[in-house]
Amino acid sequence: MKRVVFDTDIGIDDAMALLFLHFARDVELQAIVTGFGNASVDSTTRNALYLKEKFGIEAPVFRGATEPIGPSLLRGYPDFVHGRNGLGDIDIPDLGCRAESQPGAQAIVDVVRQYPGEVSIVAVGRMTNVAAALELCPELPQLVQQLVVMGGAFGFNGHRGNVSPVAEANIAGDPLAADRVFTSGLPTTIVGLDVTEEVIMDRAYFDSLRKDAGLAGRFIYDISRYYLAFHESVTGRYACPVHDSSAVAWLLQPDLFTTLDSTIRVATEGIACGQTVWAAPGTRYETNGWDGLPVCGICTAVDSDTLLQLYADTLASAVGKPSR
Numbered sequence: 001m002k003r004v005v006f007d008t009d010i011g012i013d014d015a016m017a018l019l020f021l022h023f024a025r026d027v028e029l030q031a032i033v034t035g036f037g038n039a040s041v042d043s044t045t046r047n048a049l050y051l052k053e054k055f056g057i058e059a060p061v062f063r064g065a066t067e068p069i070g071p072s073l074l075r076g077y078p079d080f081v082h083g084r085n086g087l088g089d090i091d092i093p094d095l096g097c098r099a100e101s102q103p104g105a106q107a108i109v110d111v112v113r114q115y116p117g118e119v120s121i122v123a124v125g126r127m128t129n130v131a132a133a134l135e136l137c138p139e140l141p142q143l144v145q146q147l148v149v150m151g152g153a154f155g156f157n158g159h160r161g162n163v164s165p166v167a168e169a170n171i172a173g174d175p176l177a178a179d180r181v182f183t184s185g186l187p188t189t190i191v192g193l194d195v196t197e198e199v200i201m202d203r204a205y206f207d208s209l210r211k212d213a214g215l216a217g218r219f220i221y222d223i224s225r226y227y228l229a230f231h232e233s234v235t236g237r238y239a240c241p242v243h244d245s246s247a248v249a250w251l252l253q254p255d256l257f258t259t260l261d262s263t264i265r266v267a268t269e270g271i272a273c274g275q276t277v278w279a280a281p282g283t284r285y286e287t288n289g290w291d292g293l294p295v296c297g298i299c300t301a302v303d304s305d306t307l308l309q310l311y312a313d314t315l316a317s318a319v320g321k322p323s324r
Helices: 012-023 041-055 104-114 128-136 175-182 203-212 214-235 244-252 304-316
Strands: 002-008 027-034 119-123 146-150 188-191 200-202 239-241 257-266 276-279 296-302
Touching: 002 012, 002 104, 002 244, 012 027, 012 041, 012 214, 012 244, 012 304, 027 041, 027 104, 041 214, 104 119, 104 128, 119 128, 119 244, 128 175, 146 244, 175 188, 175 257, 188 244, 188 257, 200 203, 203 214, 203 304, 214 239, 214 304, 244 296, 244 304
Parallel strands: 002 027, 002 119, 119 146, 146 188, 188 296
Antiparallel strands: 200 239, 257 276, 257 296
């Protein structure tokens, strides 16, 4: 059984990833921690609570970070990607549940301390909550089983940044937090644009989810309309890359990916702000900014066909399960 804390700025692709986790076999969601990013923290928390109610997710929801801990490359929220409410502007009813009173970073620490060595953190938004958890609990790297991050771009497979030539949105939204997390010693695997841009869901795929995956498939179909229209306006294709759900796929089936061990730094200022930079472990440079750093894993290749099948099969398993 995989115990998971899901750290998220719930927009459209985050919601798809949350349902992937919820219906995956051998996963026990311990907490959903929200943060700013795809929308305000008020909106992402509401979105998490909405999915909790609609799909009977038992994990408690904790409200997390409202702003970055350092300079950010980004301003405002990408409503042109996720809609004003973060879920493609679908109607969201009044909710009967509320977020827990405990702050998100403290919730991460408490869950990890309750199950030392057993908890995986899947972080698909800014690194702000994890950085704050490290501040509260410096021994967190020794207590966490693994951290799986959707973020970054390292240039593999020809993929670069999506908010600047070199920066990816999750990292660029709080570069300082990301640099602290990647140099902390947390056992980290980074699932970046290098592989998420290699996995594509097209019109036929979403049609199939709507047909075969019950309520979850119909919900994903509905929220994806806005997201697909955005991507079509950029690429000319009515299709989207699979970002956050690729991080979940790494948790569930890591053999779908090829990884490279490396040390990671994040540029925190200047025109490269938010850039994720990798180096071979132990290499000596003229700067001491790389000396003695822990190793992270970078995903450099992916079996996209099998990943897409895993997602479809997992959502199809949702058919007939209780929901609200």
